Amino acid sequence: MSRIAATFARLAAEGRKALIPFITAGDPEPGLTLPLMHALVSGGADIIELGVPFSDPMADGPTIQRASERALSFGVSLHVVLGMVHEFRKLDAKTPIVLMGYANPIEAYGHEAFARDAAAAGVDGVLTVDYPPEECAGFADLLQGQGIDPIFLLAPTSDAKRITEVAELGSGYIYYVSLKGVTGSAAIDLDEVARRIPLIREKVGMPVGVGFGIRDAASAARIAGVADAVVIGSRIIEVIEQGPADAAPARVTAFLHEVRAAMDAPSGETQG
Secondary structure (H helix, E strand, O other): OOHHHHHHHHHHHHOOOEEEEEEEOOOOOHHHHHHHHHHHHHHOOOOEEEEOOOOOOOOOOHHHHHHHHHHHHOOOOHHHHHHHHHHHHOOOOOOOEEEEEOHHHHHHHOHHHHHHHHHHHOOOEEEEOOOOHHHOHHHHHHHHHOOOEEEOEEOOOOOHHHHHHHHHHOOOOEEEEOOOOOOOOOOOOHHHHHHHHHHHHHHHOOOEEEEOOOOOHHHHHHHHOOOOEEEEOHHHHHHHHOOOHHHHHHHHHHHHHHHHHHHHOOOOOOOO
8 A cells, every 4th residue: 555545544544634735845945855844744744745846837826936946046956856755765754745846847857767766765646737637648657657646636627527537547636726726826715615525536536635725724624624635835835934944844843733733623623
């Protein structure tokens, strides 16, 4: 069983939902990526989405764009990101790592080489924003051949055909984009999410995580009431930006502790 599948199975047995925070590798500086990854785990992360910095991120709002720009200024490439995962694995062999990014760096690396090296580094899943399922069956097969889950996005506009394609090619979990727009661009429509998630889960037969627009413990707890996982990205980047870089891991841990507590609280209990 993969680390991702094992994580969701454990959480289901415990009656809990997955907390999946996102950070950009190399932000605010490369030397802080590993401390931040371990800080996420200390704060209650079940899976980490590690962003691969890219110069033209079509789905990312200004906050994550800033993070990518900072990382790129240090020369953080896909090769460097895989090295970071390899180093993380020396101290943490349990927490699943999902690389989230865009096709260009993978194309430049080469599909076969990337799948091989990602597996060797300890990557568990890959979410490539601009690889639609109808164009990457071969790539998905390569990943799965290396024990890596290809993870796909679904959106409020996804029709039945797209959901079926994702169900056939994807594994690990589905990332449901709760907003029409880029990351951090608007408030989440919790009622719409609550309506859509059961329908998607029924069709894809795998856990469904929700991201885009989740900014605090209260909204995370409400999403956890209907989804299998809560994904938080832009808000964590903002927490990193809010003070001295060397104290960012502590701030991130404190923020995630609040989110984790809200997600794990008995249904209906108010979080302060």
